[in-house]
Amino acid sequence: MSETQDYEIVIGLEVHAQLLTRSKLFCGDSTFFGKDANSQVSVVSLAHPGTLPKMNKEVISMAIKLGLACNCEIVQHNYFARKNYFYPDLPKGYQISQHTTPICKKGYLEVQVGKESKKIRLNRIHMEEDAGKSLHDKESNYTNIDYNRAGMPLLEIVTEPDLRSAEEAFAYVTALRKLVRHLGICDGNMEQGSLRCDVNVSVRKKGDPKLGTKVEVKNLNSIRFIKKAIESESMRLIGMHQRGEAILQQTRGLNESDFTTYAIRTKEDEDDYRYFPEPDLPPFFITDEMIEALRKEMPKPVTAIKEELKTAYGLQEYDASQLANDNELLSYFENIIKEIKNYKAAANWTIGPVKNYLTTEELSIDEFKVPPAAVATLIRLIDAGSINFGIASQKIFPELIQHPSLDIVSYIKENSLELETSGSQIDLLIQTALNKHAQKITEYKKGKKGLLSLFVGEVMKLSGGKVDPKIVTEKIIEKLNA
Template identity: 55%
Template structure:
């Protein structure tokens, strides 16, 4: 990353904010969904009218605990909310309700995979808080405007220890967190809409030095690619400053994706500046053992568990099982297909090959694929039976099934498109004779020991059959003919 990488070590901690998938907000019944007209999901509680009181959303607690259990955290039984004071237009109350002293989830870890192998990234905490509204500065020529629809939407903040050491590691970690929240149905993980956002705390130190350097926080990184680029740029900037003898200031910075550089926003506040105090309007809440046990029992199979099961149950290689288990939709599609076919490896090959290619090319999700698992199995079946070659199935039949989108099984469509392989031995024998009679010299060379010419003969017959001859049968027939 720089000439100084032998000398310095980057130290990175991430704060990931995930909007919880509840129907209503954290402390009132307002709709928490995304995309409504500005200021239509608001109420006197969100707008902080005098005399209004908050009431805690139980579903939000359940989702926070769900995430904590999946991340191997200790669940705090006795919890309360604190007021975190700061004055900004997007917070009508003048404070945000957050868990400061008692995070609902303590410790834990998230396993990541990088080119250097697997390791656990340690977590500090996962706590709940309410989101703020959204200030916009480009909607009016004169005024800044505020949309309070997002204000009060429940969040969890997943805070890692300063346990990451590069942009690549941070990207792997955020990828894993995003996968986790989606698998658990805790958050939709949509970074473009802001339902998953990330702040990065970055410092550098001399290698071997246990003391952390001055920290800079980069706010609101809304893509995994931008996170990596922001960290790489910021580490380089800090190393250059150190080498020039300049002082690194504790700052909040932003990231400009156009220039791929960071810029200063303000000098960073410390926790004291927020004047935390326990909220007097919300009583402490107790999480019971029964509540935790019920959530633990309802946890879905996580990708690592699914990978192991796919290797055992379907005898898939670790690579295939890993790729399938990392994508919930792909894994579910695979299992649906596997219910009606034991060609498990072939199903995986098709999903990770032709199917994935089409989705990537068109930028679509698997849910939009106009091919049911049963139809995919019908393709595998006629290839296995030798009715259509694998090449013809991939190049002609599969695209045709996607285009027609009529639910037809593969054999019916292959017949309509004249793709079924020629297995009539008499017809093939005639084509073989025509080819061999037209190449007497090559036939003589073959019989004298130049066996590599077999491919030439088979290829010529295949051309004459317009690609429809069954390759296995054709090889056998040509070999027999030449042996006579």
């Protein structure tokens, strides 16, 4: 039986980004999230007979901006098409989308995977309307339909099958999510469904140029779920290959409890959708002047943001680069410094404990519940000498993650986390540490200055981390040099 490492995973992604327009793609219905079911609909979005769509021009502008940011070719002669299929939450019985003339073709998005940079080629970016939402858990005997989402403006961003691992897919969606937020065209909130991903996965023997039969895992609304779905589905497909079983082209769903996938239906081919030009919307032409005007409206490049951070807040190159390259972290940093003026500490916390936690747990900033004001409070208490960074990051920050509304000051008092400031008590701890490592004192005095960290570490351990390491270091040096 072949080993799993004999196989190559081939992945293509289809990401649907809901645009930040105030009205839907083809009518004036509100796009506000969270309203009562079926309260943001009209005769147009419900497809009553005799109603006609009217184009939202802002959607075209947003699509072009994303295309320019992704190095795409903008298709100037353009039209919409009907994609015919029946589903209960699709009011018209077809979807207005694009087919042979996507508004953006080709292009790429460069992503960082570990220490490596990789260009993920795009096949297309096209505009389309969203369907409604089927609710299966409201009543036991019925499926309910909420049409609020029907007609919402979407951009579908389709990659070439360039991705080869779950890690690459994770990096790509993370980078794309940051980009649409940076451009201000989508809030990227996956929990609310404004960024969703369909994953196409196939496997083949390494060295085989022919692509395997693909399956599609639909409607993944978390970057972590995308990674888990690819890991699970690729192992299932490899197992089928090893057993000699036929793989069907299917649409599948993800069980979020154990990250296994399940079959929904046999996957349709393009011919099944019976595309034809949308007769109720005229073709449209995008001029060179419009493209250039939108290019000038694009947000500042990362390099300019980095220089501003260095100039305005005195940040060093590394800190400024880390923040400028991550719009989500930059926003978190900016919310911290609304509360305090220690910009260096705010940057350290943002690209240190906050980013490390997000990376380890594979979370987005939307899923991170610790408010920036809480981090600002920790910085303020450190600056005041009430606690040190070790106590803040190792004892209080984990508690904040579990309880974001934690009263930090009360928690410090209740758990006796205040720093020991008594000079005599600190001197006693230092003497105890030096007595324990008395044989090392002579070595230190002979030139082994690296032993200083041993002495400081021992004092910190004896105090439970409740002394200021800077004060301890100064006192130890003074004592040993006496």
